[in-house]
Amino acid sequence: MKKVITDKVINRLTLYHSILTDYIEKNIEYISSPQIADLLHIDNTQVRKDIALLKYKGKCKVGYKAYDLKSLIEETLKFKTIKNAYIVGAGNLAMALAKYDNFEAYGFHISALFDNSYLKIGTIINGKKVYDIDKLPEMAERQEVKIVILTVPRQFAQEVTDFLVKSGIKYIWNFTPCVLNVPNYVQVWNENLIGNFLQFTVNHDNKKF
Amino acid sequence: MKKVITDKVINRLTLYHSILTDYIEKNIEYISSPQIADLLHIDNTQVRKDIALLKYKGKCKVGYKAYDLKSLIEETLKFKTIKNAYIVGAGNLAMALAKYDNFEAYGFHISALFDNSYLKIGTIINGKKVYDIDKLPEMAERQEVKIVILTVPRQFAQEVTDFLVKSGIKYIWNFTPCVLNVPNYVQVWNENLIGNFLQFTVNHDNKKF
Numbered sequence: 001m002k003k004v005i006t007d008k009v010i011n012r013l014t015l016y017h018s019i020l021t022d023y024i025e026k027n028i029e030y031i032s033s034p035q036i037a038d039l040l041h042i043d044n045t046q047v048r049k050d051i052a053l054l055k056y057k058g059k060c061k062v063g064y065k066a067y068d069l070k071s072l073i074e075e076t077l078k079f080k081t082i083k084n085a086y087i088v089g090a091g092n093l094a095m096a097l098a099k100y101d102n103f104e105a106y107g108f109h110i111s112a113l114f115d116n117s118y119l120k121i122g123t124i125i126n127g128k129k130v131y132d133i134d135k136l137p138e139m140a141e142r143q144e145v146k147i148v149i150l151t152v153p154r155q156f157a158q159e160v161t162d163f164l165v166k167s168g169i170k171y172i173w174n175f176t177p178c179v180l181n182v183p184n185y186v187q188v189w190n191e192n193l194i195g196n197f198l199q200f201t202v203n204h205d206n207k208k209f
Numbered sequence: 210m211k212k213v214i215t216d217k218v219i220n221r222l223t224l225y226h227s228i229l230t231d232y233i234e235k236n237i238e239y240i241s242s243p244q245i246a247d248l249l250h251i252d253n254t255q256v257r258k259d260i261a262l263l264k265y266k267g268k269c270k271v272g273y274k275a276y277d278l279k280s281l282i283e284e285t286l287k288f289k290t291i292k293n294a295y296i297v298g299a300g301n302l303a304m305a306l307a308k309y310d311n312f313e314a315y316g317f318h319i320s321a322l323f324d325n326s327y328l329k330i331g332t333i334i335n336g337k338k339v340y341d342i343d344k345l346p347e348m349a350e351r352q353e354v355k356i357v358i359l360t361v362p363r364q365f366a367q368e369v370t371d372f373l374v375k376s377g378i379k380y381i382w383n384f385t386p387c388v389l390n391v392p393n394y395v396q397v398w399n400e401n402l403i404g405n406f407l408q409f410t411v412n413h414d415n416k417k418f
Contacts, residue, residue, distance in 0.1 A: 007408040014404035019388045039388050041397075077411055096305035102363075102386050106403045147409075154311075173406050177311050179228045179248050188250075189406055194315045195223035196405075197382050197398055199216040200356075202286055 005053065005076070012050055013073050014106075015040060020070040032063030079107045084145045085173075088160060089152030090115035090123075090130045093175055097149060098125040111143065133160075137167035146170040154178055214262065214285070221259055222282050223315075224249060229279040241272030288316045293354045294382075297369060298361030299324035299332075299339045302384055306358060307334040320352065342369075346376035355379040363387055 005013075016036055023031050033051065037044040054072045056064065074080060083106075087094045090113045097103075098110055113130040115121060120130045131139065139145070148169045152160050157178040164172065165186055172188045174180055180188050214222075225245055232240050242260065246253040263281045265273065283289060292315075296303045299322045306312075307319055322339040324330060329339045340348065348354070357378045361369050366387040373381065374395055381397045383389055389397050 004412050005408075007405070010407050010411055011401055011404040014401055014407065015388055015399060018386055022387065039390055041393065077407055081410065083410055092305040092308045096301040099301045103403060106407065108403060108406075171409055177227055178231065179224055181248055184250065187409060189409060190224060191402070191405065192220055192223055193400070194312060194317060195220040196216070196400065197317075198223065198286055198315065199214075199219050200380055200396060200398060201290065201292055202219055203213050 009050055009053065010077060012040075012042075012046075013054075013077060016047070016050070017070060017073045017077075020066050020073070023066045024070065029066060030059075030063045031066050031069070035063070077106075079105065081107050083108050083147060084143065085110050085147035085149055086136065086140070086145055087113040087128075087149045087151060088115075088133070088136070088164065089150065089156075090117070090120045090125075091151055091153070094149075094151045095125055097151070097175075098128050101126070110149070111145070112139070133163075136164075140167050140169060147173065149173045149175065150180075151175045218259055218262065219286060221249075221251075221255075222263075222286060225256070225259070226279060226282045226286075229275050229282070232275045233279065238275060239268075239272045240275050240278070244272070286315075288314065290316050292317050292356060293352065294319050294356035294358055295345065295349070295354055296322040296337075296358045296360060297324075297342065297345070297373065298359065298365075299326070299329045299334075300360055300362070303358075303360045304334055306360070306384075307337050310335070319358070320354070321348070342372075345373075349376050349378060356382065358382045358384065359389075360384045 019036055019039055020031065033047040034044050037047045051064065051069070054076055056069060056072050085108065087098060087110055094113055098113060103110065110128055112128055113125065114133045114136050115130055116133045121132050123130050146169060148164055148171070150157065150160065150172050154176055157176040158180060161172065161180045161182060165182055170186055172180065172182070172186065173191060174188050175191045179190070182188055228245055228248055229240065242256040243253050246256045260273065260278070263285055265278060265281050294317060296307060296319055303322055307322060312319065319337060321337055322334065323342045323345050324339055325342045330341050332339050355378060357373055357380070359366065359369065359381050363385055366385040367389060370381065370389045370391060374391055379395055381389065381391070381395065382400060383397050384400045388399070391397055
């Protein structure tokens, strides 16, 4: 059985990856687990445990080789596997995500956007064209795209989701504030922006924000 | 000792909240834990456990009163507590976040943006003005703002963070792909967008995306 890497570990590994990118840019060859732990304000043993999962062992006293550890994280998290995706709903958030070139470093490639507004169809954002939503089923099949980033307004979220499911989309990265009703063979990741942040404010009593 | 609600629970509670909002809009008075569990593709006992934390007990057979449960979640997650915040860096993502009115429902109020570009300073996005970054320390002190949403380009992230820390900012919601070096009394929430999503692709071997 293949070992499943939990989302918490994946999240930390991507953060280690950011730190390593930074070290390599600064021409620093080695990094130690306490250095990583300090930057993230987490426990050193946690960092060691995560890295042990990658089956990489640091050198005594000098630590990990930054370049090797970075490559190993990229391999484990499959950054080199191209993951083609569409953005559905070409509003403000879509514009920001389409312009966010950093996704490419993770193998995440946004190839097109879709909308139903004639004002948006045909426009080009960061080299990516906005198509009529009606074209999605045929294009998704031909280009074998299974991932959609959903950024439509709240009131259309479920209707558009039903359409995507019928079009063969299997993974929905949901940026709408709605909980989507999908069949079991479709996976939804709810990008609950505010939920992620709320923990700051919920567990701090008597603090003024 | 006050019970700390974990981030996983907070995340689920905000999703329940979305579902309840939807039910109330549709004039449905009661909701059951299996209905919530089905929509989220999670276990019913998990939903019951989370709701038990709120000390709310459903009626036998009919379930929870949607309106009461929604209010209780809002109270627990302090949606009514106004959390004032600034956005620092007025690029594409900042535009999207400034236009995302949904934050207000959670008590999260973005009152101003800051940038160092003369092209952006003075412009108004969704009723929020972009100010010169030099004005931030004085404004943050006067308006008692402790939260910053950081969306500057990667190469300026640490420099701007040092400036924010000196200006008395205590919470940084970090949308840059950098790990920020901050003192212990400052809290950083790394909004690791891609990290959140990667779990879909990492644990599915032999699948084409």
